[in-house]
Structure formats: structure tokens, C-alpha cells
Amino acid sequence: MKVLVAVKRVIDAYVKVRVKSDGSGVETANVKMSMNPFCEIAVEEAVRLKEQGIASEVVVVSCGPQVNQETIRTALAMGADRGILVQSDEELQPLGIAKLLKSVVEKEQPDLVLLGKQAVDNDFNQTGQMLSALLGWSQGTFASKIEQQDGKLRVTREIDGGLETLDLATPTIVTADLRLNEPRYASLPNIMKAKKKPIETIEAEELGLDIAPRLKVLNVSEPPARQAGVRVESIADLVDKLKNEAKVI
Amino acid sequence: MSILVIADHENDALGSATLSTLNAAQQIAAKGGGDIHVLVAGKGCAEAAKAAQTLPEVKKVLLADSEEYDHLLAENVAPLVVKLAEGYDYVLAGSATFGKNVLPRAAALLDVQPISDIVAVESGDTFVRPIYAGNALSKVQSGDAKKLISVRGTAFDAVPAEGGSAELETLEGTGDSGLSSHVGSELTQSERPELTTARVVISGGRGMQSGDNFVILERVADKLGAALGASRAAVDAGFVPNDYQVGQTGKVVAPELYIAVGISGAIQHLAGMKDSKVIVAINKDEEAPIFQVADYGLVADLFEAVPELEKALDQ
Numbered sequence: 001m002k003v004l005v006a007v008k009r010v011i012d013a014y015v016k017v018r019v020k021s022d023g024s025g026v027e028t029a030n031v032k033m034s035m036n037p038f039c040e041i042a043v044e045e046a047v048r049l050k051e052q053g054i055a056s057e058v059v060v061v062s063c064g065p066q067v068n069q070e071t072i073r074t075a076l077a078m079g080a081d082r083g084i085l086v087q088s089d090e091e092l093q094p095l096g097i098a099k100l101l102k103s104v105v106e107k108e109q110p111d112l113v114l115l116g117k118q119a120v121d122n123d124f125n126q127t128g129q130m131l132s133a134l135l136g137w138s139q140g141t142f143a144s145k146i147e148q149q150d151g152k153l154r155v156t157r158e159i160d161g162g163l164e165t166l167d168l169a170t171p172t173i174v175t176a177d178l179r180l181n182e183p184r185y186a187s188l189p190n191i192m193k194a195k196k197k198p199i200e201t202i203e204a205e206e207l208g209l210d211i212a213p214r215l216k217v218l219n220v221s222e223p224p225a226r227q228a229g230v231r232v233e234s235i236a237d238l239v240d241k242l243k244n245e246a247k248v249i
Numbered sequence: 250m251s252i253l254v255i256a257d258h259e260n261d262a263l264g265s266a267t268l269s270t271l272n273a274a275q276q277i278a279a280k281g282g283g284d285i286h287v288l289v290a291g292k293g294c295a296e297a298a299k300a301a302q303t304l305p306e307v308k309k310v311l312l313a314d315s316e317e318y319d320h321l322l323a324e325n326v327a328p329l330v331v332k333l334a335e336g337y338d339y340v341l342a343g344s345a346t347f348g349k350n351v352l353p354r355a356a357a358l359l360d361v362q363p364i365s366d367i368v369a370v371e372s373g374d375t376f377v378r379p380i381y382a383g384n385a386l387s388k389v390q391s392g393d394a395k396k397l398i399s400v401r402g403t404a405f406d407a408v409p410a411e412g413g414s415a416e417l418e419t420l421e422g423t424g425d426s427g428l429s430s431h432v433g434s435e436l437t438q439s440e441r442p443e444l445t446t447a448r449v450v451i452s453g454g455r456g457m458q459s460g461d462n463f464v465i466l467e468r469v470a471d472k473l474g475a476a477l478g479a480s481r482a483a484v485d486a487g488f489v490p491n492d493y494q495v496g497q498t499g500k501v502v503a504p505e506l507y508i509a510v511g512i513s514g515a516i517q518h519l520a521g522m523k524d525s526k527v528i529v530a531i532n533k534d535e536e537a538p539i540f541q542v543a544d545y546g547l548v549a550d551l552f553e554a555v556p557e558l559e560k561a562l563d564q
Contacts, residue, residue, distance in 0.1 A: 229544035
């Protein structure tokens, strides 16, 4: 089984983002960038499938500027075999990315495409579902477990009230949720090895797809700040305040 | 001009997400969005459709009750939404797991860039949505002719579930895609209210030290009629299942009272609860960031404070 994993470069999840004072977006200059945490989980799962002998090859793809090569290298250091950069310096939104990924899928013919369930920058939670739709494939979103099952993929999904298990016809799309696995740290020898692994570049423009953003960001603002309240000295004090001041119990 | 709301339901009743999504739909309607119709798709969901008929300002309820909509598989529901979308300018769903799963799939088939998780309606084409786990708010204008929107339930009050008398239209099924099949569900059994709609939520973090210790929170939850939540740290440590998780990667809640116990208050957790009306934090570390957002903070050992709270609630 050939596995394709899509990865996104985002502001590191542990960085406190700052909104630019002109409202045009958030500050990205001199800010630590990393692979989106859910994409890391997707890469880890693909590498595990390879280690278990289920996956024959793991190809990692990223859409965006040249610097996304760094993110692809991170995935290669984790154990992916080769990379593809679909290069574009323009703003990409999930529908556009899904179209770009579709053309990579058509070229690579994977049996499984793994993605993170959402990116922690724009929080759209769309790309996997949209790619699946464009390909006319099945989808297993928010996966916490993946098993191979007689030519199908059995995926356990995190849903509102608990878990749901689906059998998916392959080829298929799976998006990773938090509990699917715990991603490894790349070892130094593997980081060195990754430098020699090939990354192919495809110019997004040359694919001739309509990937122009459909949503125009008019303004980005800080959410209203929450003021710290008061310290209470005891449970009795707390209960009194909740009953008589806040009137919530 | 018209609006289609895809209902969240449990066959015999509507889910609460539907009521807040309808609020957003009414706001769009007030800005010239037109009539509101509600789609109830499923298998054996006639009761939910009946309930939808009584929703205020709903003109028509579309009932698609058919075998292939059992368990609401995205591969089967999306084609139905695509077919219906022809007649609507807006398609709305709650941003619960069902909406998140189905709406983008339908949108891609319509060549529309959906707008996820809106928290405010500015005009017929402009909406506000949180980004970076709610650390910033993005005001976006959609250039698509049709707008597919998922609605964050905590940002819109639930409309009353009565007052309307919509007509009912029954739809034919659109067939089984054959792409996926449902094997089973493992739903968390609980007598307590659902996390995202509970009036009171009490959550435990890494400070709870073990899953067994959550029993002291359960006792307080039972007294307050509260739902039980947890931080990602507590889920990662294996104390409780993932569906307890409140935060950026879990559930977003905004109850009237949120009690955070043994939770330090990482950005990722705050993202899921900072819109709560009243926040209480109990933590023995007085430097914990959770105190910066808490209305009432108590610096104490939770293993003493929580049982004491349980007792105090009896009085």
C-alpha cells in the first residue's frame, strides 16, 4: 500500500500568537514555525504503517512557498521516503489546497492519503473532507485508530458522544485526531539521512487550477480580553460568591 | 433567496446544535437571506422532523428518511446536500462532528470554500470566525455565490424549540455510495448533561493525578447537575477518554459556570473554555495561568478543596 501524507507549516502551536496592529493578520516575522501538530500525527501513522510492513512507500506533500521544504524535511526525518512541494507564494485556502492535492494524488496513485484533521492556524478542518469529495473517495475523519481489514480500512473516529467505527473502501482519505498516536522525535542520524532524500517541486501555477482564495480576510482582531477576577480564601467564601454575587448556583 | 439548515438530531429529537444554528440562520435571514428550511436526514428520524416543524421562523422541513442515511455517513449525506443546495443561497450546519464531516465534502462538490465555525454574522456575505484556537478573530467575506457555513454553537443562543408550524416535505433517498459502512459505535454512557450544552462544567487536569481521582469531581458534578470535562494533559495521561477534552483540539464550551480543577491553563485549554460566563479555578500553584482568566480563584490542594466543595453544596 502506498501512502501519501499532506503536511502544513504553521506557527508553532506553543507560540502565543500576536495580532498585527493594522488588523491585517497575525505576526509571523521572527516567529517559530513548525509542522502542524495534527500533520505530525498523520506522518507518524504513515511511518508506523511502513514499519508494520503495511505501507510500501510514504510520500509527503506540502503546498506553499519554498520554505515548506523544511516541513517536508521534518517528515522525511521521521521516516517518510520522499517529498513533493507544490510551490505557490499565493495565499492558499482549503478548497485550493484540496485541488492541488488531488492532482498530486492522480499522479502518485496512493491507496491511502493521510492528513491532520485541522491546522492550528486557520482552524478550518476541511481539507481532507474536500480532497475526498473531489476524488470521489471514502473518508475517515478524526481518526483515533486505523486497521487494515480484508482490502478495506477500518477506522475508529472520535465523534461528539464517543467513538464510531467505519469500514472504508480503498483508496481512501483519513484525517488524524489527537489520540491516533504520539509522534516520535526524529533522531540525529535520521535528520542527516533526510537531507539526502529527494524532494520534487511542482509549480502550482502550472497545474492550471482555480486556486484563488474565495474568502477575503477583511480584518483580524484580538478577542475581547478576559479580566482576572478575585482570589477567594476558602471554599465557604467561594460558594458564597457563586451563590450571592455571580448567582450561578 | 433562502437558507437551508442541516439539522443535528438523534432520530427522536433535535440536537441542541440545531437550535443555535437556527439562531445564526435567523440573523442571516434578517439581513436579507430569505426563508429558512430545515433538512432532517437519517433513518427513522420522523420524530426529529416533527420537532423541527415547531421551530420558529422555519417555513419548511425536508425529511430524508432512508436506509442510506443511517449513521449519517458523509459519503451518502453529502450528495443529498449537494442536490438540495441548488435551490438555496446558504447551507448551514452546526460545527459538531457531523457538520464538520459532511459540510466540507458537500462544499467541494459545489466548488465552494466553506466558512467554518462562525461566531458572528456581520452581513449576508461577511462572518467572523476564530482562528489560532480563538486567540484571534478573523472577519471574512465570501466571494462564492453559495455560502456553506458551520456555526459554533456556543456563540449563538439556542432559539426556543416552539412557536413555528412549518410544512413537511418528504424527500427520496439519493442512494448508497458503497464507499463506507458503519461497523459500530461506542458512545460514552452518562447520566450527566452533554459537555457542550451543559449549564455547569467541572473539569480536571493533570493535577488530578489519576483517572480514579475523577470520582471526587463526579460527586460535585452530580450535586450541580454539571458535565464532566478534562484538559488535554489529563486525556494524554490517560485519566479520561478524549471526548472529555475541552480545548483547541477538543470541545469548545461556554457554560454559565466552569470549574477548572488542577488545570494549569495552557493556551490550548483556555481556547476551549474562556467564553464561559463565570470561571472558577482551583489550583495549588498560585502562578498557574488559569488564574489570569478566572473570576474566582482558590489556591488550594484540590484533594482537600473539592470534597469540601461537595459538602458545602449540601448546605
